[in-house]
Amino acid sequence: MKKIVAFVCENSALKAAEQTVGAPPAGAQAARARDAVQLVRLPCSGKIEVGLLLKCLEQGHPGVLVLGCPLDNCKFLKGNLRARKRVEQTRKLLQEAGLAPERVHIDFLSSVDGHKFVDIVQGMRERLAALQAPRPRRSGP
Amino acid sequence: MPGKTARIGVALCSCGGQLRPLFAQADWGKRPLGPGIRVLRADNLCLPAEQAALARSVKSAGLERLVLAGCPSSSRDGLRRALARLARLAGLPASAVSLAPRPPRSPRPTGRRRGRDASLQPLLREIRRAVAIAALMPSFPTRRLPLTRSAVVIGAGPAGLHAAAALRELGLPVTVVERQADTAAETLATPRDVEVLTDARVAALEGRVGAFTLQLATPAGPRRLEAGAVVVAAGVPAPDRREAPYAIPGVVPLEELLAAAAALPRLREGRDLAIVLDYALEEGKASSEWALRLALELQGQEGTQVHLLCRDLRVAALPLEGLYDRVREAGVDIVKHDGSVELRPAQAPAAGEAASGLEIRYTDSLLGARALLRCALAGVSRYGVRAAADADLAAALGLSTDGLGQLQENNLHLAPEATNRPGLFVVGSCRGQHYLPQVQAEARAAALAVHRLLSPGFLPVELSSPTVDPDKCALCLTCVRACPYKAMVVDAQNEAAKSLPEACQRCGICVGECPARAIQLPAWSDAVLFAQLADGRP
DSSP states (O other), X not given: OXXXXXXXXXXXXXXXXXXXSSSTTOOHHHHHHHHHXXXXXXXXXXXXXXXXXXXXXXXXXXXXXXXXXXXXXXXXXXXXXXXXXXXXXXXXXXXXXXXXXXXEEEEEOOTTOHHHHHHHHHHHHHHHHHOOSOOOOOOOO | OOSSOOOEEEEEEOTTSTTGGGSSGGGGTTSOSOTTOEEEEESOTTSHHHHHHHHHHHHHTTOSEEEEEEOTTSOHXXXXXXXXXXXXXXXXXXXXXXXXXXXXXXSSOOOOSTTSOGGGHHHHHHHHHHHHHHHHOOOOOEEEEEOOOOEEEEOOSHHHHHHHHHXXXXXXXXXXXXXXXXXXXXXXXXXXXXXXXXXXXXXEEEEETTEEEEEEXXXXXXXXXXXXXXXXXXXXXOOOOOOOOTTSTTEEEGGGHHXXXXXXXXXXXXXXXXXXXSSSSOOOXXXXXXXXXXXXXXXXXXXXXXXXXXXOOOOXXXXXXXXXXXXXXXTOEEEEEEEEEEEEEOOOSSTTSOOOSEXXXXXXXXXXXXXXXXXXXXXXXXXXXXXXXXXXXXXXXXXXXXXXXXXXXXXXXXXXXXXXXXXXXXXXXXXXXXXXXXXXXXXXXXXXXXXXXXXXXXXXXXXXXXXXXXXXXXXXXXXXHHOTTOOEEEETTTTEEEEOTTTOOOOOHHHHHOTXXXXXXXXXXXXXXXXXXXXXXX
């Protein structure tokens, strides 16, 4: 069973995700959130590419999260704004292909927002559970 | 891609004692890490002595990559700091070392490995994955770029001259470039040994951090200046002075308020006086300081109640907050308006009686309601601050601006003197700082930043910046426009874009933007990202 992929900016989102292990605010809910995602570390959320997001879905992951610094506070000044545009583009492509755009989602949080990370993952899991369509996969022999 | 397999080491720090079982190679179980992977251990890597010892082991084993793993209960920041110091001591670049991610907490141990600590399996998986990624990491050569050991300051106003003086004190040759023919340099003393070029406009900026060339336009013709760093203190255009209704009896400019108050007849029932800021234009800290000092003095006079009307009091500077506290304690009434202030002569209280004093109508921004204040006298400030700096200069220097047109992005990752371009610094009103005590402090900070950049004599650069495939590059210039640091340029010879490693911050935005997928960031290549995805087991 493939997990949700979370592309995390190492300056903010990765640290927030790490907060959910060990010391509070981790609890059972936080542990479940952390277990539910597979983290991929990026120097900046602005590095994500449409092809990479689609590739994750192709490989059978149910959903993809992109998590970056709060808007106006990107460590590299503009990366999160560009990431937002690219995720919008990906969602439009998914919609045109007849797939659920909810499978790709972008959100913004700072390095101390461990609780927000838990909420974002929980929200994604709920949206994915509500989808009736089968997961997009490459069909073929 | 590495030509030969790099020598990789794994360092285990077991201050929590949880990693002891892993210390002997045999304990790695049926899937050892790989031939030739050295396992080093430490009891507490936060201690400098242990860092030094481990660094020595790394060097003597000739290790080129290092993965650090700590107890799951350790502080991540502590491990990161220890790793950074370890890398420095062992002479390894940042890209060659990594911290094994902390595994998610597994609710149940797998139970199969009796007699061993099964809860270490997730950490082992993370270590193996980190080792696989370390094997994919290329080695990056470093180069030392020469530096021009001098600075140029743009603007000979207070900010520019303070910066120039601070730079001179630090022993750096500095030239000041001023657009106007006459300057504040006549009223402020020009620092010694500083050349001020007046009537000189900056037309273009070329070169790289550490070796800039400024193209100047002067009446005598074009001129070039070489500099290692540039401090921008270009100021803002003078504000319009909007006049308040000073024709109304009882309304005076703020600078005349004390004298007018002294001339008022003393009444038994006391008097109300008003100070009005932000009447027509947004004001700055200097106006706040002025108003607070006036308020304190007048409130101290017998039978006087002062009302201070403002949009906002700007007290974010060390002496001002204390001054504000004293003003409140003295009993001054501070009221916030939303900008719509009307002053009118007072209505006569009854037919036949003489009217005296003023009525001030305003919208109280806290109550959201219209309010009326009657007073004998009102001092209204007519000074505002202009925000937008010279847009042409910003474009010529490649500086990004914020929503108000100021020469610095509104991002808290930027230090007060920093801009989006390495080697370019900014001070003063052109970035929104009008308060002179802080301008002085920030000018010194900018000079120190320049000194830190130029004093080593060379610029160490790791050649790990993005690579562009010339076969795919269509010279669409998207990467050139997208780079926040202006670190992408066109290489005419190659007919492709090229990254400047001395300015590049390795963020990867260009990689994400390129429509042709022609750009790769070596330390974060697709192979590295997919390796992180690889182990799909929960």
